[in-house]
Amino acid sequence: MSTINIKENSAKTILTKSKLPKCDYVINPYLGCLHGCHYCYADFMKRFSNHAEPWGKFIDIKKNAAQTLDKELKKVRPKSVLLSSVTDAYNPIEKKYGLTRQILKVLLKYQIPTSILTKSDLVLRDIDLLSRFDDCQVGFSFLSLNSRDSRNFEPTTTIPKRRINALKELKNNDIRTYAFIGPIMPYITELDPLFMHLSDVSVDYIFCESFNNRGQARSNIRSIIKQKYSHIQQAFWDSFDKNSDYWPETAQYINKLSDFYKIPVNIFFHR
Numbered sequence: 320m321s322t323i324n325i326k327e328n329s330a331k332t333i334l335t336k337s338k339l340p341k342c343d344y345v346i347n348p349y350l351g352c353l354h355g356c357h358y359c360y361a362d363f364m365k366r367f368s369n370h371a372e373p374w375g376k377f378i379d380i381k382k383n384a385a386q387t388l389d390k391e392l393k394k395v396r397p398k399s400v401l402l403s404s405v406t407d408a409y410n411p412i413e414k415k416y417g418l419t420r421q422i423l424k425v426l427l428k429y430q431i432p433t434s435i436l437t438k439s440d441l442v443l444r445d446i447d448l449l450s451r452f453d454d455c456q457v458g459f460s461f462l463s464l465n466s467r468d469s470r471n472f473e474p475t476t477t478i479p480k481r482r483i484n485a486l487k488e489l490k491n492n493d494i495r496t497y498a499f500i501g502p503i504m505p506y507i508t509e510l511d512p513l514f515m516h517l518s519d520v521s522v523d524y525i526f527c528e529s530f531n532n533r534g535q536a537r538s539n540i541r542s543i544i545k546q547k548y549s550h551i552q553q554a555f556w557d558s559f560d561k562n563s564d565y566w567p568e569t570a571q572y573i574n575k576l577s578d579f580y581k582i583p584v585n586i587f588f589h590r
Contacts, residue, residue: 323353324372325412330381333388333422334395337404340585342434344397345404346388348418351378352406354438356473357539358462358502358530361405375475378412385421392429399432409439411475423448436460436499438476440485446492456495456523459486462504464512471547472504472540487520496520501528501587504540505558505565506551510576518580525582527573529566531589532559 337345350368352361355375362374370377381387402408408419423445426433432454435442442449442457449455459482463469466478477485486496498517500508517525530540544552558565566588577584 322376324370324377325380326377327380327382329383330387332391333381333384334391334397334400335404337401339401339404341399342401343399344395345401346384346408346422347403347406348381348384348408348422349378349403349406349410349412350381351375353378353410353412354407354473354476356438356476357543358472358536360531360536362535378406378410380412380416381418382416384418385425388422388425389428392425392431396429397431399434400426402433402435407437407439408435409437409441411439413439413441420445420448427451430454434458438473438482440477440481443485443488446489446494449489449494450492456497457486457489458497458499458526459483460499460501461513462500462502463508464516465509468504468507471543483516483520486517486522490521496522497524497526498522499526499528501526502530503527503569504530505555507548507555510569510573514576514580514582518582522582525577525584526587527584528587529569529589533589 333346334344337343339345351370352359353375359374368379402419402422413419427448430453433452434456436458438460449457461479461482462472464479469476469479489496500513544555548555557563570586570588573584573586
């Protein structure tokens with residue numbers, strides 16, 4: 320943590336109106352994220368801060384997040400809330416500050432329907448709160464089940480096997496679960512084992528999203544592919560050509576897996 324720039328500040332607002340599907344508002348307890356995922360689109364948030372550090376090397380602590388949320392919920396009652404959209408509510412700094420747990424206590428007081436998307440099994444710490452919601456669901460993101468691939472693209476996240484185990488524990492506590500398979504990396508993300516393991520832990524549904532080749536993270540991914548996946552480098556980038564059949568065929572295959580495992584799927588692909 321010594322190389323990370325950590326700042327504490329106060330948030331004027333914590334509820335942000337969302338354009339994401341099935342999500343009314345989002346809550347981001349932190350500005351920045353220590354997971355350091357190389358494909359992360361959220362590095363555009365640097366425009367709204369005074370940070371010059373690389374994404375993943377700074378984080379701002381919204382120390383009054385829970386108190387601010389409590390005030391806002393007295394005026395606004397969201398139909399649904401997502402934790403989070405441009406950070407991971409359970410990124411490593413949460414162990415120290417516990418803002419997400421404080422926020423959950425406020426959401427629980429008002430029984431706001433809540434969804435969580437994370438890459439960390441730290442969420443299991445809060446099962447005592449999550450199990451008391453009338454409407455709550457927890458999802459985990461997966462680029463791959465392969466720990467090596469995970470380390471290459473998302474270096475400080477919980478390894479995929481532990482995420483699968485966390486989904487199982489959440490389901491055993493009667494908490495709805497889902498998975499976000501993404502970003503799908505051509506010829507790296509293996510869909511078959513992901514669907515099989517997600518079926519084994521009885522997730523309620525799955526989102527699938529492709530890597531956004533037009534995003535700011537393109538240069539990061541280009542470097543990783545060149546250094547660690549040179550054998551598929553040409554095929555990887557060819558898949559994003561407008562004439563490529565890769566994504567239509569992948570969507571068709573995902574739908575077949577959905578039918579086979581009887582898991583509803585929503586697909587979001589960028590071309």
